[in-house]
Amino acid sequence: xxxxxxxxxxxxxxxxxxxxxxxxxxxxxxxxxxxxxxxxxxxxxxxxxxxxxxxxxxxxxxxxxxxxxxxxxxxxxxxxxxxxxxxxxxxxxxxxxxxxxxxxxxxxxxxxxxxxxxxxxxxxxxxxxxxxxxxxxxxxxxxxxxxxxxxxxxxxxxxxxxxxxxxxxxxxxxxxxxxxxxxxxxxxxxxxxxxxxxxxxxxxxxxxxxxxxxxxxxxxxxxxxxxxxxxxxxxxxxxxxxxxxxxxxxxxxxxxxxxxxxxxxxxxxxxxxxxxxxxxxxxxxxxxxxxxxxxxxxxxxxxxxxxxxxxxxxxxxxxxxxxxxxxxxxxxxxxxxxxxxxxxxxxxxxxxxxxxxxxxxxxxxxxxxxxxxxxxxxxxxxxxxxxxxxxxxxxxxxxxxxxxxxxxxxxxxxxxxxxxxxxxxxxxxxxxxxxxxxxxxxxxxxxxxxxxxx
Amino acid sequence: xxxxxxxxxxxxxxxxxxxxxxxxxxxxxxxxxxxxxxxxxxxxxxxxxxxxxxxxxxxxxxxxxxxxxxxxxxxxxxxxxxxxxxxxxxxxxxxxxxxxxxxxxxxxxxxxxxxxxxxxxxxxxxxxxxxxxxxxxxxxxxxxxxxxxxxxxxxxxxxxxxxxxxxxxxxxxxxxxxxxxxxxxxxxxxxxxxxxxxxxxxxxxxxxxxxxxxxxxxxxxxxxxxxxxxxxxxxxxxxxxxxxxxxxxxxxxxxxxxxxxxxxxxxxxxxxxxxxxxxxxxxxxxxxxxxxxxxxxxxxxxxxxxxxxxxxxxxxxxxxxxxxxxxxxxxxxxxxxx
Numbered sequence: 001x002x003x004x005x006x007x008x009x010x011x012x013x014x015x016x017x018x019x020x021x022x023x024x025x026x027x028x029x030x031x032x033x034x035x036x037x038x039x040x041x042x043x044x045x046x047x048x049x050x051x052x053x054x055x056x057x058x059x060x061x062x063x064x065x066x067x068x069x070x071x072x073x074x075x076x077x078x079x080x081x082x083x084x085x086x087x088x089x090x091x092x093x094x095x096x097x098x099x100x101x102x103x104x105x106x107x108x109x110x111x112x113x114x115x116x117x118x119x120x121x122x123x124x125x126x127x128x129x130x131x132x133x134x135x136x137x138x139x140x141x142x143x144x145x146x147x148x149x150x151x152x153x154x155x156x157x158x159x160x161x162x163x164x165x166x167x168x169x170x171x172x173x174x175x176x177x178x179x180x181x182x183x184x185x186x187x188x189x190x191x192x193x194x195x196x197x198x199x200x201x202x203x204x205x206x207x208x209x210x211x212x213x214x215x216x217x218x219x220x221x222x223x224x225x226x227x228x229x230x231x232x233x234x235x236x237x238x239x240x241x242x243x244x245x246x247x248x249x250x251x252x253x254x255x256x257x258x259x260x261x262x263x264x265x266x267x268x269x270x271x272x273x274x275x276x277x278x279x280x281x282x283x284x285x286x287x288x289x290x291x292x293x294x295x296x297x298x299x300x301x302x303x304x305x306x307x308x309x310x311x312x313x314x315x316x317x318x319x320x321x322x323x324x325x326x327x328x329x330x331x332x333x334x335x336x337x338x339x340x341x342x343x344x345x346x347x348x349x350x351x352x353x354x355x356x357x358x359x360x361x362x363x364x365x366x367x368x369x370x371x372x373x374x375x376x377x378x379x380x381x382x383x384x385x386x387x388x389x390x391x392x393x394x395x396x397x398x399x400x401x402x403x404x405x406x407x408x409x410x411x412x413x414x415x416x417x418x419x420x421x422x423x424x425x426x427x428x429x430x431x432x433x434x435x436x437x438x439x440x441x442x443x444x445x446x447x448x449x450x451x452x453x454x
Numbered sequence: 455x456x457x458x459x460x461x462x463x464x465x466x467x468x469x470x471x472x473x474x475x476x477x478x479x480x481x482x483x484x485x486x487x488x489x490x491x492x493x494x495x496x497x498x499x500x501x502x503x504x505x506x507x508x509x510x511x512x513x514x515x516x517x518x519x520x521x522x523x524x525x526x527x528x529x530x531x532x533x534x535x536x537x538x539x540x541x542x543x544x545x546x547x548x549x550x551x552x553x554x555x556x557x558x559x560x561x562x563x564x565x566x567x568x569x570x571x572x573x574x575x576x577x578x579x580x581x582x583x584x585x586x587x588x589x590x591x592x593x594x595x596x597x598x599x600x601x602x603x604x605x606x607x608x609x610x611x612x613x614x615x616x617x618x619x620x621x622x623x624x625x626x627x628x629x630x631x632x633x634x635x636x637x638x639x640x641x642x643x644x645x646x647x648x649x650x651x652x653x654x655x656x657x658x659x660x661x662x663x664x665x666x667x668x669x670x671x672x673x674x675x676x677x678x679x680x681x682x683x684x685x686x687x688x689x690x691x692x693x694x695x696x697x698x699x700x701x702x703x704x705x706x707x708x709x710x711x712x713x714x715x716x717x718x719x720x721x722x723x724x725x726x727x728x729x730x731x732x733x734x735x736x737x738x739x740x741x742x743x744x745x746x747x748x749x750x751x752x753x754x755x756x757x758x759x760x761x762x763x764x765x766x767x768x769x770x771x772x773x774x775x776x777x778x779x780x781x782x783x784x785x786x787x788x789x790x791x792x
Contacts, residue, residue: 041783048505048785049566050483056562057728060547064472071475077506083755084509085783090669093681093701097665101545105679105782125464174468180461189465196472243473247480260547 009141013131016145017124020152024120024162025113031376032112033164035101040115040165041085044073054253060260063244064200065167072115082110089382091389095375095396102375102396109383112165119161122169126331127152129176134342136183137306147342150357156330156365163376164368168331171201175313176335178204182214183306187229191236198237199244202261203332206283206320209291210312217298217305279323286319286424293431307343314339315427322420325413327364327371334360336423352426359419367412373399483566487786489777496767500752500777502760504786510779512752513675514764515741518771520718522741522791523596523625526564527582528557529605531575535638537602538630542725551726553630556600559728563735568788571598576605583608583619593623593716594791596738600726602631603638610637617652621715625743627734629722632659632685650687653719654696654712658688663725666703673700675751676740677782680708680733682724687712697744700733709737713744732784739789741774749773766792 006014042058043066053059053066076082085108092104127148135144151157160166174197181190194211197204212230219226248257294312298305314336321333337360340353374395381387399405486505491498500512515522530553540552549555561571574582579597586592597619608616620626634649648657663684672678678700686706689696700708700723712719720737724730750764756779766773773792779785 045780045783045785047479048483048486048780049562050486051562051566052479057548057559057731060545063476067472067475067479069475070479071471074474074478080507080757083507083757085780088674088677088679088782090667090674093667093669094665096681177461177464181465184461186462189462192469193465196468240469244476247476251480256549259549 012145013128013148016148016152017127020124020127020158021120023153023158024116024123027158027162028113028116028120029109030380031163032107032379033372033376034103034106034378037107037112037115037165038086038103038105040069041107041111043069044076045085047073048077052247052251052253054248054251054256060256062199062202062257062260063248064196065170067244068118068167068170068200069115072118076114082108082114084108085111087382089378089389092378092382092393092396094393095400098397098400102372102400103378106379106382109379112379116162116165119165119167119169122167122173123157123161124152126169126173126176129173129180130338133176133179133310134339137310138343143342147338150338150341151334154334154361156327156361156368157334159365159368160328160331164328166328166331168201168203168329171197171204172331172335174200175204175207178211179309179313182211182218182233182309185218185229187215187232188236191233191238192240193236194233195237195240195244199241201332203317203320203329206287207313207316209287210294210309210316213291213295213298213312214305214309217295217302220299220302276323282424283319283322286322286427287316289431290315290319290427293434310335310339310343315423318420318423319427322417322424325417325420327367327412327416330360330364333364333420356419356423359415363412363415363419367409367416370405370408370412373405375400487779489786489788491775491777491790493766493792496765496769498764498766498773498775498792500762500764500775502756502777502779504756504758504760504779507755507757508779508785509781510754510756510760510777511675511781512762512764513740513748513776513778514750514766514769515743515774515776516747516749516769516771517741517743517774518745519716520713520743520745521593521623521716521772522743522774522789523738524569524594524789524791526569526571526596526598526738527574527579528561528571529576529579529597529599529601530554530557530573531601531605533640534576534601534605535603535641535643537636537638537643538600539725542727548728551728553600553726556630556726556731557598559731560598560600560734563731564738566786567735567739567784569739576607579605580607580613580615583615583624586624587615587619587622590622592619595619595623596625596627598627598734598738600628600630601638603636603643604634606637606639606644609634617714620653620717620719623716625717625738626653626714626719627722627738628653628720629724629730629734630685630726632661633687633719633721653714654687654689654710654721655692655694656688658691660684660686660688660706660723664703664706666701666706666708668702668704670699670702670707672742672746672748675748676736676742676776677778677784678709678733678736679782680722680724680727680729682727682730683708684724685721686710686723687721695744697742697746699742709733711737711742711744718744736778736784736787739787740776740778741789741791745771 046056059066088105095102131144131148134147178194294308318336337357488503490501637644681701683706695713697711698707708723710721749768752762775790778787
């Protein structure tokens, strides 16, 4: 049998993915966020005890990530390869007093690897999907590879999955797969996978209008077909929602599934709550503006509709992040600067994309590193004895209570918030310039017509 | 040959994975874990059947004259006043630790540790304690009060059946406020000066929200986690026999068990917390008491199943075996009174 030849492009892609995977694995082995991980293990513990996702305190998100953890639990139990899930280290107990998400109960290295390996694969999959999208839209494999590299070797992207063990990258993956499916006019499947994206992390929910606008412009000459495609997508979305939430509703746990939203406003002061609502209003207004602009532009220039879809999605997620800016959402936010850095033909926009990419990466990564500091060495120190735990405990306390860490954290968080605001202002400016520019053109044209008539 | 549509394949695989995960999460867990214990003279043979592979611990306790709990009542009466701080800070997304939610969490934790608790209100509590006092069946019964106040149906001027019930062998598990300082009724709370002394023989308690770091005896054996000691009793000022476990600063402990007649009073320090819930459930199910002595322990890895034999030749008093699977991420536990 003749072996299939590996093309140079495939070699490049494989090399990128392999190096990225290696970096993921090295980071997983050396540095780990302890807090989220303890909760992931508690979710699996609760499932094992028959208390589903929300019966016992541990899981504070909509169901999809819990279901994925449940599947991991099932596989781990079926294989029977990880007998020790974690342990508690008495030397690190004083760090729990700080209430900055440090833990003395740590995941075992095997458990740490088991879940993060899945997240690493998700990162690589996002990189590959970005490559396909950018290659297809730009017609350039080189641009596709650049975009893929910008994702796969982005320090904050690697940190969030390999270090912290957060699952925003899966949400990004599902959102991008939705785009691929819509481009192929697989509306029902797109609806299903979009439902998964929304119910794993809420950010993709803001992109609903953008996706509707895209489907509408895909069938701008046939409204019946447009409605049919939207109906199919909606059916997929509703089916996913029903399947995911039915057991939650039957168990009377709907409040727990959405407590991550309600509890945030409950702890706010009146002034903070007002500020929070103002940010929601501004973000929603921006999302609406993007939707209207995208719809009009896609209508006027249908061959560019796919470009507008990607810009629209990236811009919408960026605008939505204004509501709750945080380094942990970097995997969702990174679409916008990557698309902007490689897709436009104008050099100015590409430079702007790289600038946003650099600032976003630098600030989120700095916050992430300064969030945990030496506490990220807890697992490797405790299980492999690389550091004396009593010394490490003191280092963690000194670092986390130090003014330097607090200062850096506050400054970078402010930069991140300003960056989100800057991006929304940028979107408004861009759209208004285009509208008012064309209004000006129209006005000049009319004036010219009048002059000629005279 | 038809090419595989990788995109559709991915969608299908992802949905199947999520669906399987959902079914596994919501499927009944019966049959995943079980255990047996058989006695043959001084040899106690335990058997564990586990899902997958887990670390486990088998502990044999000598509890002297104390009878470990096999029935637990959870007191909850919303028509009665309570006196607990339900406004404890929780992490983003977590449910507020109200008395109701705390008891719900405790009931669920007790269930997978082998005890199905019974909710009782103030009137039912009076009837149950009275009946058990009358027929001498208080031993082996536990009562968890997490209301911060004792209902006047069992503790008051005319009726003090709670103390009598404990003396007759019942076990009181208490958290959320100073023990014995408040008596509640449908109309409000009454402060009882020095009420704590009736239960634990001292009035000295910790009024500060203190974190403590030093592990006490049995902390690691029973996987205790909570490190706060607010409302804890200064045990060394008590005239009653006691055992301290969990964590300490040398003065107060997170878990204090006091002898009271044939029964015991167990005080858990700190404000409401999920970690405290787990510690309360472990203490109840493990059969730990003020005079517990560990006679024999085994630990190891149960791969689908594990068997072993505990040596009970040193056992003098009432024996209690506690089997626990999963360590600090406990997925199954069961206590056996010998």
